[in-house]
Amino acid sequence: MHIEVVVSGWEQHCCGKAFRRGETTTVSIVALDPGQTAPDAPARFLEEHHGQTPADVPQWEVTGTVAQITGVSYERRRTPGPHPVFERGDAIASSAELDAVDARDTGGFGDLHLLIDLDDDTALPAYVVSDESRAAAERAARDKERAAQQRADALGRLLDTIADDAVAAYSSVATIEQSDDGAAVTIEPLSAGAAGISWARSTSADSDLISVKVGEGRFSLDADVEHAVELREMLAAAAAGRVHEKVRRGEESTEFETVVESADGRTWTASTTYAPLRMGNGVVMMPGVIGSRIRAGDHGYDAWA
Template identity: 40%
Template structure:
């Protein structure tokens, strides 16, 4: 009989044994939920990640085919440097073998394995932890949808509508459909991107906003939606600055956003580099901010008195300079 075994690429690279078509292979397996009309599917559990109440068995067979599967990484709306795998658009790579180093860059391997008729195979069972997690995810999704329709949510969605109408030609815009979250990445590489998302935190229901390198976490309220609007306006019009303080011995990074009427908001990160034996270390993102140093972001587009952004001018500049600066997916 034939079964399908799914192996995560990271697990295979970590400590998997190379295998090839026509060769024998053994894995510790747990069962996937059965699908009518499909070959029985199992997952490799060589790292013992499954819960204790999930059946698992060692299974040996002959490999009849190997398919490497990769999924495009898409940015997560409202979060900087965060990506999710788009499982609706897989790319498949037929392979003859899996060895070190990997022949192609994939997310997982799908292996058809011939096993003897009557072989013992693990039964499918949802663990108590998995059931609890799915129930939690369902409650979270419902809460997010409800929050999109309360007073704060309606204002955030209205602001997102305005952004799409006003800046679609001068920025790459990504908007979530299942919660209030948006990413606005200007085409100009020297302009400040804006991210916001309404989410749960230790402080409760908040709106997380990032402008440039600065992050604000504002309690979800009508008044604070107005601040999100001001931060967005500051970024669009080039009124955002990054500061390293004090310059001679930096231990604080400030992002300042200025409103047109003179008000301002500051996001501060304080740090102390770890130092020993003449060396020091700090998180990569902080180091990158230090290297960029003091600077002021540019407007998303040129403006005219009494008018909004000059879309034609900004779009022409982007095309000439090739200002597509989306971050590459970060691998775990």
């Protein structure tokens, strides 16, 4: 019988073994959801060798012959909002059959899909939803329900209006992305010298805030209609080029300020201080974004149009 084994790119790059078509291999596998597999397709499993499989999920090694190796890369998408993360999409961006891959290599692809020929009497682990996965799904469902409730309240409706107005006013001069639940928005101006803005309303039951990023500065606004009006003014300030970065370098640390100015002269200031890690001999370590801000120094941003 044949099974398909998905080898995650990060697992393979970390400490994965070499695979060659026609050769015998041993993999430690966990069953994937059969409901996500076509009825006539081989059963699908995930190769996992970092001890991350929950204790209540069956996993063991099987040995067979590699019948096919396919390198697969998926589309990546950035989530909107001031704290973006990159997620793997469902659409395949590229794929190709490979004769072999070396240890710690994926042939330039995101993942590897192995078609492995096993003896027909080989025992395979069953698909089990772990308690951990079930709890995570329940949390996600609660967050989704809370997001729907928030979108329907007065603040949620105003945030939707602000996003809609931004699309109407700025879609010709900026790229605008909004999350499916409407809680997060990112606006990236087409001009390289202009300040972007993004915001998101928290869906956490413990805190209800509007997080905003303008230029390099991060702001937290109370989640109410009054402060949503301030968000609208900050959006207008970014579009008009009324955003300034200031850098104050000291002997032990550097202070950064992002100042956003409304049309009538009111300001919002986001401040952060960074002390570099000193390695000795005049060498210091700092994140690349900090180095970029230091090199940029004091400067303002251009208007979007």
